[in-house]
Amino acid sequence: MKKLLHWAAAGLLMLAAALPASSELTLPPDVMQYATEGINGVYSLDFDTAQKNIERVFKDYPDHPFAHFGNAMIAWSRYEYEYELSDDRQRKVFEQILDESIAGIKRWIKQYPEDPNAYMGIGALYGLRAMFTMRNRSWITAYFSGRRAIKNLEKSLELDPTYYDAYFGLGIYQYYAGTLPSVIKILAKIVAIKGDPDEGVAQLNLAREKAHFTSDSAKLILIEIQNTRNSKYYAPQKSLEYIRQLRAKYPKNPLMHYVEIICLYETAHYDEVTEQAEDFLKLIGTDPFYKDIYISRAYTALGTVQMQKGNFEQARALFEQGQQAIKNQEPSRWGVWNEVRLGEVYDVLGAREKAKKQYRYVLSFDDKWGFDDLAKKLLQTPYAVPASRDVGPLPPQA
Template identity: 35%
Template sequence: MISRAVRTGAAALVLAAALASGARASKPELRAEVEAGIDALYRMDFDDAARHCDRMRVLEPGHPFGEFGHAALLWARYTYGTEMGDDTLIKPFEAQVDRTVETGKAWVKAHPGDAEALMALGAAEGIMARMYVTRRQYLRGYWSGRAAMKGTRAAVAADPNLIDAQLGLGMYDYYTDLYPRMIRALAKVILRGDRARGIERLKLVAEKGTWAAVAAKMLLVEISLHDPYGARDPQKAVKLMEEVRAKYPTSAMLHSAQLAALYQAGRLEEANKGALDFVRKTEDGRYRRFDKPKGMVFLGASLWALKRPEDALAAYRRAYEEKPRNRWAVWALIRAGNVLDLLNRRSDAVQHYKEALSEPDRWGYKEYAERALKRPFVLEGEFTVDPR
């Protein structure tokens, strides 16, 4: 649950959340660049988004907008662009976050009470926290998250009408209440937030926010799909994803989030149809070929749920055939082994798990393959699409 939660909306969530401050920027040209940059990121056009961040630097020299944009893009390229498969991006990302913080502090010193700069400064600390949590470094993520709240709360104090800033407060409230319930070590050190208050803040941004509205909706989707304490509502997630995809119909990232909502809401025929459409788009160039294994994993899950085990097995195997192999391809091989176990074909399943273990373990999947090697896989409920 935790890893899935922090990855909601992938790249676009982070940049939209932080650059939302630009929506209130005094220069119309700067607002236009922020809008265009966020749109490019939702479309997964990283190069175009980078160009807009460069223009932010030119339009407002010394302001943290442009610097933060580049930090968010490096995070996006790592978490979504490479599916956490290129660790060489981490040090440049950390360096860019440090540059953003230095720039932000210098600007705020020269322009006390600048709510937008304070928000961008807080977001820079926040994006570092998200990287730590994505890499399962939860305590470091918590301390960075606390540092992020200093700038975010200062931004709200400076301008209570900056609705988009409520996104960071809502995330902090929700996750600092959620994590200690699920990771005992955190319960001893974390100052707990308030899940209910966090959700209400996210709803406020979703309804009245400017550039952060979509990001807030994506967080609400994640909560509606995975919250274990009463807020789970997959049908609500489906509705939210319909709204988001209407705005960004060509985004592979958002398409996959919609498939997750449909699958968990039990709308299996729609999920299956949507997965087939996703795969076709990776094959005809509308989406990246790199994303095909992800589409095949969604397809395999829907086929299994529709009681078509051999077709599900074929879909998972096709996902693994794609090269270069990303985390979805490796996970598909483990899932293929699971299907074989459920079909009482243990020897074939074992070969799949062994092959999965031969792949680099960049994503923490080794434990799943090792567990399945020790004893045959037993399915409880339906397949999860991705344990991360």
């Protein structure tokens, strides 16, 4: 299930650029300029620039689907990336804007019922609502939102069969609905959730190859799929190829930079992981797009790669440095994951009491990120490096 939650963390950010060809016929050049600058702002995580330009689109086209969709995606991206899903106030802002955006596109559809852009926009927003409510374990709401998403995306294709951008959302649904963990499959049967992961991957590749605006989004989701271990689609070298293409295209985006670090780790380029993670850390505080909240990401990479290489004393030092570096920050997903990893390192080094203290510390936080079950398990049974000597993927595993 965590994989389904992550598709918005990358793909939906890029889907903010999904402005279909039909809109090009109705938006005048100045609004197209604002829209393009807004899109570039989202790609670069420059949300103030993005918001300013989306507001200009609203001024000339008050209910245009692109304006509403862009506004919701900016709110989501702020919550996801600026606040690392850790700020309840920003979550409420996002929820309100999402509701208003869906209502606004519904008004547009009443005026322009044959506009595929509207069905694409509202379908994507229903998909975002499905993901968000699933993260909060509101399974029934997530199910009905997902159904509405698919219905609207299929409607956009009915109106324009060459609208390949719609295959992005459809591919996500087919793949993730078809790869639900067993714990969720009982619920899936009750509400008749069905998916075909092979069809989903094929649709995502179709979007990657032919979509006008979601080609890059499809690459990001395919990276996620191709980095999933024990999967028939596992192809991390291809993921590394895709992310290097995207970094070349969007060099200012720090999260593209970090995804490359993840792909380097998955392809066992461990020295390059250290080199790139150190560069990433140096950019925090000097580049305006590399935020302080990303510090824990850098230390996760630096510490985990030393674990993977068997250098647990070095890993301990790095995770402890990370702990100190973020001690004045609000808790975040990556920060708490660092605490889990530090506990595991203590266990390997034989410092069981320190490890247990770490796991109790993890349990002291609200379980926003799903680490409680792992922390409880580690309190009962000390962490040990698997016989394979593989300490697991770099990103948080919950």
